[in-house]
Amino acid sequence: MALSARLLTLRNSPVLLKLPPYLSALCIVIGIAWLFILPLNEYSRQTYVSENAILPGQVHTYFGGSEHNVFRAYRQEVYQISQVSETDRLAALENVLREIGLKVAAQPYRFTVAGEDVEGTNVYGLLQGPRADATEAMVLMAAWLNFEGEINYSGLALALTLARYFKRWSIWSKDIILLIPADSTYGPEAWVSAYHSTSPDITATRNVSSLPIKAGALQAAVALDYPVGPWGHRFDKLDILYDGINGALPNLDLLNTAVAVASGQMGIGCSIHGILSHSDSYRDRLTTLAKGVVTQSAGQATGPHSAFVPYHVDAITLKTVGDGWHDEMSLGRTTESLFRGINNLLEHLHQSFFFYILLNANRFASIGNYLPAAMLLAGSFTVTALALWVQSGQVAVQSAAKVAGTDRTEKQPELEVVKIGDAVALVPAATTKPAEREMLLPAAVVLAIHLASFLPLYSLNSLHRQYLPTALQAITATSLLLPALASTALTRRFEISTQQIQIMQSFSLLLLGTSLATLATLATLNFSLAFVVGVLASPLSFVRPLPRGTSTGFPAVLGRVGEAYQYALQVTMNLIATLLYAATSPPVVLYALCWYISQDVGGLLLEMAKGWSVQGVYTSFVIWAVWWPAWVVGGIALSSGGGQR
């Protein structure tokens, strides 16, 4: 038998027709379970420094001794500077940098986010490597305000002391830029975007002035976050922040170097995601992984370093945490050794992984190990989409057969003679003839809903901050009502058929699956976001039209009482299903998230708007333009009642 003929018969195999939902569920289960095996020793690896040029911790560090006196003075100076007005503060900072012997410049910037102006001025100084040729540079960053909004007294003082100390060395093969952004989000973003911008365009939301002084290509950036006042405070561990915008990560070598220097050379423990006591057990590794996935999927900035990563400048933040016995000099020596390591680089960091999930400061899962999880999730949508497509192509024979069974006078189902070689068979015509698919309406509906998704996207990212919670409430109400209204309109006005509903759902799931596969392209870019959206959208694979009204499918033996009882049961079931479905809608999930992390909705929306308009975080795009339309189409299918036969 020819292959096509075989496949045509396979199409009707009852096993195959029943398989897709189970297959899809299996994909989801395996996909989720996949993450749980990653912390095992067999599926993760010990980190290692891949770039041999770095030689982390191979140099003796000399930062210490009388530099401590200088540091204390700078810390006092920073404290005094913090007491004066912003203009005086900038002037004083510039003065200190100039006394150190750096070339000083300032960069004012202004962003308009959620109806508010954010203004500030970055101050930076350039330490020209005495024997360098101005082609490469590395950045030492100490934001005036750290990510939590505290004044970074000790971090800034340490950066100043280090700059003064670095100035005496002639070993630098790259220039060193000491950057003091006004805050930890907008300042670094303004600076690094101006550093790389081809044409300084001023838009309504963005006015970043160009940089008067530049060095060569940036090789790496290290930010110090040590917000301890003028009297000092010893710390226990270094928390290494590494997440960039949109889940982009710095090269693993930079992280490894920092960890190797801090823990190997200086004896300072390193933590990831603020997990201070990490016993390297399965449970702790899983927690670290979960925190990493959540942080990465948010795609938001996690520190001053985040803005650098999209520009292919590997960057990390060293943040001091806990109470311990390490002082600022240990952090200084760590930074010194780290800079010596970066200085050793002959090429841009490229050797090690750019895609990884950390399980501990020294253990990671590489992309080859974790990617199948997201791919399986994306696959589950595609499987359902294909199944729906096949179903939509079938002529409704089963019901005809049933009718035929009850009423014998009805004509037999149409048969067709199939001749293959010498063999002749009679098969129902429906099994070989695909039904005509009417695709215009489904395609139009899917397109319309995708276009409509720009309304929530636009409103949540451009309204004034005080209207954001109201906007979300409105969006929630609309999105919950939209499927019911739309399905009523479609069934009443356009008389949508079951087939069209199936095609519509198939289109939507294909878009989601492939866009998750594009999100799988996204999954290679931002695995976590693709995974989280995939899990949250997984119910969409199992949405089928709810039965509506008295169904013919119930056994007649139960009688009228039974029928009424069944009816009540069915209504309850429908109600539960609808509620469950509503619970998985994007806005409801957002509310749940706010409740879980106990943050007010306005704050969360403001953060998302900030990320969208300042740093180009595309998480809200994925939520509103990928997930939301798929949910709405699923909702329409759910409440359509099966459509016209």
Add this chain to the structure above:
Amino acid sequence: MKLAQLLALPATLISAVLAIPEYSEHLHLRPLPNGYLYAGFNFTASTSLSAYESQHFRYFPRSLGQILQHSDTRELHLRFALGRWDDESWGSRPRDGKREGGTGVEIWSWLDSGGGKPAVEERWSSLVNSLSGLFCASLNFIDGTKTTRPVLSFEPEGTHRGGGNGMELLHGTLPHEVVCTENLTPFLKLLPCKGKAGISSLLDGHKVFDANWQTMSIDVRPICGLGGDCRLEIQQTVDIVLDIKRSMRPRNDPIPRPRPVEELECDESKSYHASDTCYPKRKEGEMAWSLSKIFGTPVRGSCHVADGDESHDISLEVSPDRAVEVSHGGSNDTLASHEQNQLVRTMRLPDSARQHTDISLPQHIFQDSPHQNRPTLYASRQITGCGQERGGMHTVLHNPHTHQQRIVYLESLPWFLRPYMHTLKVLTHPTNSHDRPTIPLKPDQMYYTPALDRKRGTHLELLLTIPAQSTVELTYDFDKAILRYTEYPPDANRGFDVAPAIIRVLPSTHNTHNTSTAGNEIGQDSYFRTTSLLLPLPTPDFSMPYNVIILTSTVIALGFGSIFNLLVRRFVLAEEVPRSAVAVRVAGVLGKVRGVVGSLKGRLRGGGQGRGGGGVAVGVNGVAAEGDGGMNGVSSVVESRKER
């Protein structure tokens, strides 16, 4: 014009040129602000053209002379440079930038143009290859892609027969070349005293290459006196800027460790000043220094080899009220300026070869910061944009003077940087306004040679007039080419170096109101070079080709193998297969052999009982195997028939 160009050289040099001693050398020292010291070494040798042509060399280095003769070079300029000159704090450049090169190696020369373009290229190739060997530099990598023919940027410095006709200018750069001791040694070898005596004894690789900025130059040019006697002059210069403090560090403790607490100079006016809190005091003035401490050795003897060389060897440019001490051998002396309030003090080394000379200056606090000549122009050039596909070039030229300046801006770009000339924008605005540059500036002239892939780089030359006290921004966009993977250097991920832009400031003409305080006199042109740039290109993951090769080979082997197998194999019944005569015969022979062996075995064991038995058993096995294969064959044939 030619005479004016000669005047461009420092005053001390002019006397050397006119008096024409066959060899003279000179060291110029000038402290720069922020604790730096400029030291300019100058070695000039000359020979008469007739002696040169008859291969009679005395002070003119023979090795270089023969190369020049062989490649018909009329005038040669060779530069080795490292680091950068800090315009803002050090002021205008020494020698008006004329003896300065861009980072790496730069060479330009006028070659005899007889024989047409191929002959010139042949000469150029021979010149750079020979110089490569002579100076241990990768000059041989200056091929067609790195060579340009500038039109406006350079003019011959020498006097040439025929007014400069019959020769052609070629210019090449190697921005990635790291200048090192191996280049200094052959440089010193060209000198008559070879770095053993005279001021060249100060040139130690450790110090020269620890400088913040250093440039070595070799210039060969013919000069003709008024009487028509022509000489060939070679001028070698080494210009360095040393960090006084860093150079004075003792050799046994070169690491800049934190100083002991007692040695810290604290700003005690700070309210928080305490025994453990010390705000470092701003360094003022200049620390005490001496030649022997900075260069690690005093000047050993002198190199007064030529007749008639009466010029001074060392000049020192310090404020007139500064005490300067000179020690010759054991005797100390004070070096005073010849006239009151003269900035430059000069001295001549003693003729004795044994005596060591040292100059030392005590610590000095300036009353007012030392006056620096403002540079004629500030220039900076950067690559903008990120990503591996395209980028932009951004050059800022800033004229601080109150008169307009005409400049020639030369860029020679590698072929893999593909500029779009339609995006070239030259915008200007007054410096003191904070607006973005908006007024377009039209270049007076523009020469542009587009690049040819793997054959020729881009050559762009613009003649611009920069208005007084204004900033000019020059921008254009470019694409980054994708190289073949064998064209990447071993450190592919570092990026590729782009040669510095060369800016020639043309002499200001008299009709412009020239009230500047600039150091350059009327009628001189000066040169600037921007820093070199790093161009990141799209780089393949170099472990990838091997993975790809292995993977694709496997896939092709599997796919091709099975498909080929299906195509050429014919399924037939086992019975239908004709047994080849050879196979039958071989099988027969084998059967016989087995029979014989079996019978032999049987005979050995039990006296010949199993003779026939072994053979029969073999035959049965063979039949069984054949039957099996036959069954398979039958079923597959049946399948295929059904399909038909």
